[in-house]
Structure formats: C-alpha cells, structure tokens
Amino acid sequence: MSREQKQLLLEIMQYSFALVETNLYLDTHPYDERALKLHNSYSQKYNELLSLYEAKYGPLRYTQMSGCPWAYINDPWPWEIDFDVI
Amino acid sequence: MNYDYYDRNKGMQLAMAYVPFQRLNQVFDPKEALMNGTLFPELYMPYKRKGQDLDGGRYYE
Numbered sequence: 001m002s003r004e005q006k007q008l009l010l011e012i013m014q015y016s017f018a019l020v021e022t023n024l025y026l027d028t029h030p031y032d033e034r035a036l037k038l039h040n041s042y043s044q045k046y047n048e049l050l051s052l053y054e055a056k057y058g059p060l061r062y063t064q065m066s067g068c069p070w071a072y073i074n075d076p077w078p079w080e081i082d083f084d085v086i
Numbered sequence: 087m088n089y090d091y092y093d094r095n096k097g098m099q100l101a102m103a104y105v106p107f108q109r110l111n112q113v114f115d116p117k118e119a120l121m122n123g124t125l126f127p128e129l130y131m132p133y134k135r136k137g138q139d140l141d142g143g144r145y146y147e
Contacts, residue, residue, distance in 0.1 A: 013120060014117050014119070015116050017119060018119050018120075018125055021125035021126070025110065025125075028108075029108075032110055038113065042116065
C-alpha cells in the first residue's frame with residue numbers, strides 16, 4: 001500500500017473516531033451548539049476524505065458502486081495493513 | 087452485619103458511583119484523539135506507574 005494511500009486511510013480513521021466521540025457526547029448533550037459545530041466539521045471532512053479515497057483507491061464500503069469486476073474484495077484488507085510504518 | 091467485609095479504614099463506602107455532567111471544553115485533534123482513545127482530555131487517564139511522566143495531549147479547538 002502506498003504511503004499516500006495509507007496516510008489518507010489513517011486520516012479517515014481519525015475523523016471516524018472523532019465522530020464516534022462527538023456522537024456519544026451529543027447523545028447526552030443534544031443542545032450543545034459548540035459540540036454540534038465540531039461534529040459537523042468532522043463530518044464534512046470525513047465525507048470529503050472518504051470520497052477522495054474511494055475515487056482513487058476503490059470502495060471502502062460495500063454500499064459503494066463498483067466497476068466490473070466487483071472491486072470491494074480487492075486488497076489490502078485492514079488486517080494486512082501495517083500502520084506502524086507510515 | 088458483614089462489618090469486616092471490606093477494609094473499612096479507607097473511609098469509603100463499598101460502592102458509591104457518581105458521574106458529573108460533562109461540559110465540552112477543549113478537545114484533542116483527531117490524530118491525537120485516536121491515539122489517546124478519547125477526544126476529551128478530561129477523559130484521558132492512561133494507567134502509569136508512579137514517576138512515569140504523564141504526557142498530556144495538545145489541546146485543539
């Protein structure tokens with residue numbers, strides 16, 4: 001996996017995790033506008049990065065469209081990626 | 087009953103839990119948050135041996 005692809009994937013994971021956290025916070029603080037602003041900025045960035053990645057490297061989600069053959073099953077799989085070496 | 091059931095001289099009840107209502111303050115940036123396992127510095131509590139320096143995260147808002 002190229003360095004650039006791995007870096008992009010890592011960034012997606014970072015924003016994905018941040019969204020889990022803001023989601024949990026907002027579940028108990030639904031009127032917190034600052035948290036909402038934060039959540040929405042992470043969401044926008046997350047969606048941006050995701051479409052960028054999928055356009056370049058293929059679908060990350062089974063819900064995405066694919067050319068033929070079905071690209072979702074191409075390597076690498078998450079357990080094959082060494083994130084210690086970026 | 088069960089007077090000596092637990093070590094009383096710690097001056098604590100056996101089980102009394104409380105969770106104060108969190109207020110959003112500063113947050114880690116996403117990179118740090120993933121590494122620290124939380125977005126919230128106030129919840130970043132790694133288990134450290136005594137004397138080991140506690141490297142808190144940089145704040146981001």
